[in-house]
Amino acid sequence: xxxxQVRLGGLLLQHQYGEIVENVGTFLAAKGSFPLKDIxxxxxLGMNEVKKALCVLIxxxxxxxxxxxxxxxxxxxxxxKVLHITRYPRYIYCAKTLYGDxxxxxxxxxxxxxxxMMSQVCRRVSERITQALEEGQSVDEFQVRKTFVDLVKTHxxxxxxxxxxxxxDKTDAETELQVKEKEMFLIPPAMDVxxxxxxxxxxxxxxxxxxxxxxxxxxxxxxxxxxxxxDEKNEDAPDKGVYWHVNFTRFHQFFRDQAVLSAVNSxxxxxxxxxxxxxxxxxxxxxxxxxxxxxxxxxxxIFQNLPSELDLSRSTLGEYLTLLAEDKTEIVNxxxxxGGGMYILNMQKALQTLCKASxxxxxxxxxxxxxxxxxxxxxxxxxxxxxxVEDMAMIPAKEAxxxxxxxxxxxxxxxxxxPKTPDHAPSRTFYLFGINIHQVxxxxxxxxxxxMGNLISRREHENTENRRLLEKSQRVDAIAASLQSSGAxxxxxxxxxxxxxxxxxxxxxxxxxxxxxxxxxxLQLDETIFLLESYLPGSEAMVMY
Amino acid sequence: xxxxxxxxxxxKPLSFDIETLGFQNRKELPxxxxxxxxxYPPLEFKPVPLQEGEEANYLLALxxxxxGSMRESPYFIKPQSTKKDIERYSDKYQLNGQxxxxxxxxxxxxxxxxxxxxxxxxxxxxxxLSVKPSLAGTKLKAKGQKxxxxxxxxxxxxxxxxxxxxxxxxxxxxxxKKKKEAEGEEEEEEEFYDDEDIEEGTDYALSYFDxxxxxxxxxxxxxxxxxxx
Numbered sequence: 001x002x003x004x005q006v007r008l009g010g011l012l013l014q015h016q017y018g019e020i021v022e023n024v025g026t027f028l029a030a031k032g033s034f035p036l037k038d039i040x041x042x043x044x045l046g047m048n049e050v051k052k053a054l055c056v057l058i059x060x061x062x063x064x065x066x067x068x069x070x071x072x073x074x075x076x077x078x079x080x081k082v083l084h085i086t087r088y089p090r091y092i093y094c095a096k097t098l099y100g101d102x103x104x105x106x107x108x109x110x111x112x113x114x115x116x117m118m119s120q121v122c123r124r125v126s127e128r129i130t131q132a133l134e135e136g137q138s139v140d141e142f143q144v145r146k147t148f149v150d151l152v153k154t155h156x157x158x159x160x161x162x163x164x165x166x167x168x169d170k171t172d173a174e175t176e177l178q179v180k181e182k183e184m185f186l187i188p189p190a191m192d193v194x195x196x197x198x199x200x201x202x203x204x205x206x207x208x209x210x211x212x213x214x215x216x217x218x219x220x221x222x223x224x225x226x227x228x229x230x231d232e233k234n235e236d237a238p239d240k241g242v243y244w245h246v247n248f249t250r251f252h253q254f255f256r257d258q259a260v261l262s263a264v265n266s267x268x269x270x271x272x273x274x275x276x277x278x279x280x281x282x283x284x285x286x287x288x289x290x291x292x293x294x295x296x297x298x299x300x301x302i303f304q305n306l307p308s309e310l311d312l313s314r315s316t317l318g319e320y321l322t323l324l325a326e327d328k329t330e331i332v333n334x335x336x337x338x339g340g341g342m343y344i345l346n347m348q349k350a351l352q353t354l355c356k357a358s359x360x361x362x363x364x365x366x367x368x369x370x371x372x373x374x375x376x377x378x379x380x381x382x383x384x385x386x387x388x389v390e391d392m393a394m395i396p397a398k399e400a401x402x403x404x405x406x407x408x409x410x411x412x413x414x415x416x417x418x419p420k421t422p423d424h425a426p427s428r429t430f431y432l433f434g435i436n437i438h439q440v441x442x443x444x445x446x447x448x449x450x451x452m453g454n455l456i457s458r459r460e461h462e463n464t465e466n467r468r469l470l471e472k473s474q475r476v477d478a479i480a481a482s483l484q485s486s487g488a489x490x491x492x493x494x495x496x497x498x499x500x501x502x503x504x505x506x507x508x509x510x511x512x513x514x515x516x517x518x519x520x521x522x523l524q525l526d527e528t529i530f531l532l533e534s535y536l537p538g539s540e541a542m543v544m545y
Numbered sequence: 546x547x548x549x550x551x552x553x554x555x556x557k558p559l560s561f562d563i564e565t566l567g568f569q570n571r572k573e574l575p576x577x578x579x580x581x582x583x584x585y586p587p588l589e590f591k592p593v594p595l596q597e598g599e600e601a602n603y604l605l606a607l608x609x610x611x612x613g614s615m616r617e618s619p620y621f622i623k624p625q626s627t628k629k630d631i632e633r634y635s636d637k638y639q640l641n642g643q644x645x646x647x648x649x650x651x652x653x654x655x656x657x658x659x660x661x662x663x664x665x666x667x668x669x670x671x672x673x674l675s676v677k678p679s680l681a682g683t684k685l686k687a688k689g690q691k692x693x694x695x696x697x698x699x700x701x702x703x704x705x706x707x708x709x710x711x712x713x714x715x716x717x718x719x720x721x722k723k724k725k726e727a728e729g730e731e732e733e734e735e736e737f738y739d740d741e742d743i744e745e746g747t748d749y750a751l752s753y754f755d756x757x758x759x760x761x762x763x764x765x766x767x768x769x770x771x772x773x774x
Contacts, residue, residue, distance in 0.1 A: 016615050018622040036661055049622070051662045055653050056620045058662075065659055073659050088607040093600070112618060115654070160657065243654055270667065365593055516605060520595050523604050 002079075004115040004449040006030050009082040011456045016085055017056050020045060024053040025062075028077040035072040060114035061160070061245050077505050080533075084248055086452060086526045091251050095156065102147040105129060107156075107246060115160045118187070122148055152185055155250045155289075158187070160243040182307060253289050256534050260350045264331065268323070275320055276331065279345050292348035298339030329353045348535075355441055355535040358528060362444060363412060370395055371403045375435065378413060383432040404433060411443055438536070443531040452525055459518045466511050473508055476500055618652035 014022035023043045028034060034042065040050045053076060068074045088111050096104035105125040111117060126141040151157045193524045250297050265273035282293035282305055303317055312320075321343055324332035331350040331509040336342035340394050356379065364372035378384060384392070390400040407413040418430040430545070453510045465472070480496050595601070615621060655663070 015612065017620050049662050051664050052622050055658065055662050056622065058658055059620065059651075059653055073661060088611055089604045092607050092611070093604055108611070112614060112620075114620075241656055242656070243657070365590060368590060427669045517595065519608055520601060520605055521610060523601070524595055 003336040004446050004453065005079050008449045009079045009455040010458070011453055012082055012085040015456070015460075017053075017060075020049050020269050023055050025057065025077055027063065028063075028075060029079045029082075033066075033068075033074040033076040035068070035074050037072075039075065041301075057347075063428060066101075081248070083449075083529075086522060089523060089532065090255070090526070091246060091248075094153070094251060094254060098156075099150060100145050101129065103143055103151060106144070106148055106151060110157065110244065112247050113362070115245040118145070118148060118245055121244070149187055152187055155185055155247055155487065156254075157244050157252075217510070245254065249289060252530070253535060255530060256290075256347065259354060259531065260331065262345065263350070263354055264324075267327070267329065271310065271316075271359065272320055274307065274310050275302065275312075275317065275324070276345065278302055278307070279332070279343065281305065283345060292346070293333075294345045295344040295349070296335040296344045299341045299343065300339050302343070333520075346488060351531070351535040352437065354531055355438060357441055358531060359437070359444060363407070367403070367406065367410075370399070371407055374400065374403055375407065375412065378435050379383040379437075383434045384418065385430060385432060389433060408433070412440055441532050441536055445529065445536065448525055448529045449533065452522060453520050455522050455525070459515055459522075462511060462514055462518070466507070468506060469504060469511070472504075473500060498525055 008028055009029055010022050010026040013025045018138060023038060023045060027039060027043045031042065034052070035048075036050065039054070040047050043050065045053075054063065057075075057077060058065070063075055065073045065075045091111065092104055092108050095107035099106075100300050103126065105128055109121050109124055109128075122141055122144045126144045129144075140280055145167060149159070229311065261273050261277055261280075262278045279294070279297060279302055282297050282301060286295040286297075299318060299321055302321070303314055306312055306317070309530070321332065321334075321341065325334045325343065330346055331349065331353070333344050333346050333349075334341060335344045336449070360376060360379075363375045371392075374389060374395070377389065377393050381388075381392070387402065389404055391395045395403070400539070404413065408415060413433050414436050416432040416434060417424070418432060420428045420430070476496060476499050479499075480493060482497060483492060653662075
């Protein structure tokens, strides 16, 4: 796994931040944490280059540093954050769907700069929008700020936690980090949209108080101690020292919820989907993000929070809830009878179901429907002997054997030996075939990383192969554009266009088509990666079948 | 039992009796493979077509735009220009335009960034460089007196700090020279002789830091030869 991750991470870094960053990144990803000097030695790069690369990585929140026992700073790269680069377009698109163009630009700016001050981002975004709009129109920076505050309120953006500072001793540094954690979503007062009227900093801290009860009193005390500090900073610049970055976890939570909702929608219907959506919204306040299961909520509570335009009667809701709870996807579980029935959402189970479904479709597409039948059979029955598989899948013995072994050799199916006698003689041993979903998803994830790496390097290969052609077409385009702006007539224009010969144009079109296809695959592969990734980290405790 | 007996063990590559596995004779065994699997195995099943639609297209456009803009961003660190075959006159001006290799091109929030990552500004570099020539000089002159040269160097630094005033173009040159330093002392000295600016600049310092050996023969001839060579 790690190897393919490092490879993919390296490729991504290379395309995003250049070769030097790639060298430093892969070195650290492969070897672990190192102080500055060792990185320079290990990568055989100049000191300044390494410094620059480290700065870039820290700026984009892909790196942590920590003082080791000898007092040297050690740098650690987070390879999974590097891998998020493939998901950047999705974050941006998500912000667009939720918060419109302003949200899109805000997230895009933050992603391309890693971390920024609120005033900076808002200024840049409003400039960009003003440029995009026609003359005379301009967008209010106030509006941009408002969207920014909205994004922070919904936790899509968060503050950059200040890492332990160089000078401070250890205990001091740790407390500093904690303080930051509490005010992760606090808008600096000076940047607030309307400070006197709505105070999002207060409301968001109040929200957090509800979220984690035992921390509640600490949070309540905190603002008093931190506010003079932030006031102090306000004096030289509106929000000096307060940097923001994109909260990937929140986006992932959103993606996860969307995936589950669309699954419910296609499995049952719109109403069931809306009910689950309501449950998710209720649980946002009571459950910590990315928890495997939500706190129980009563059907009464769900009913009260249902959107009014849905027009669902109470008894129908009850029916839907029983239906959802009895469904074998186990997304909704019944937790008790009180309050008209207590229900919880089991997100981990939901993810597992989604994961299973996508693994099944992988088997179907790779090995055909007969293999898929065997696979589903094994999933259902858990353990089967070869003979049983042949019988139950209703496939001729010889063929079934072949297909089963194929799945086995491709590691989709595992085998368990149960010897009847202690000598493990093959004739007196049961061979039970089964499926370990956890292991299969890990393997698939590894393959996805590999495939992603291959896609990127193929794209790069195509680009280098046709570099001359691409450069030529760029030049011709530039000439054509300048001619057009200077008001040239059509004959001149066509003359310029003829500089690219028909076969060349054909080749260009093909190249463009190929690259589009490759990039499209990257994006769609990332969806699978996301699903597998979000299923895997929480399920170490999964028992082996 | 299998391979241990001399008679039976010979001629058989397998060390166990294949009959225990249920095979009658060796011909039934699958052939062992002596070549790697093909690089592109034949596709049994065609891959499903990619999803299409407005969302997919928009995502694609976003991705391409983002990828394109990252290339131009200051975070994209271009590698130092690859080793030049010859030094061209035009290089100097291209370097000026791009401001290559100098600084980050963006300012990190130094409150949260480790201090050791700060790239030192031009000043200390320039100082070190301008000292260099005199170093070479004193080295030739007073071989074996390392301690003295160190001291002289320090003094030189102090004095030059007050004196040094180079314009931007000089900096670029020196920047390049910095790189070449690693290549060896020999080249270093040659460079130094080539560049008149620096020689003039340090001339004063050199004669000033005459370590006293010329004290006795202070006639004109000796001065013309210079203490350096």
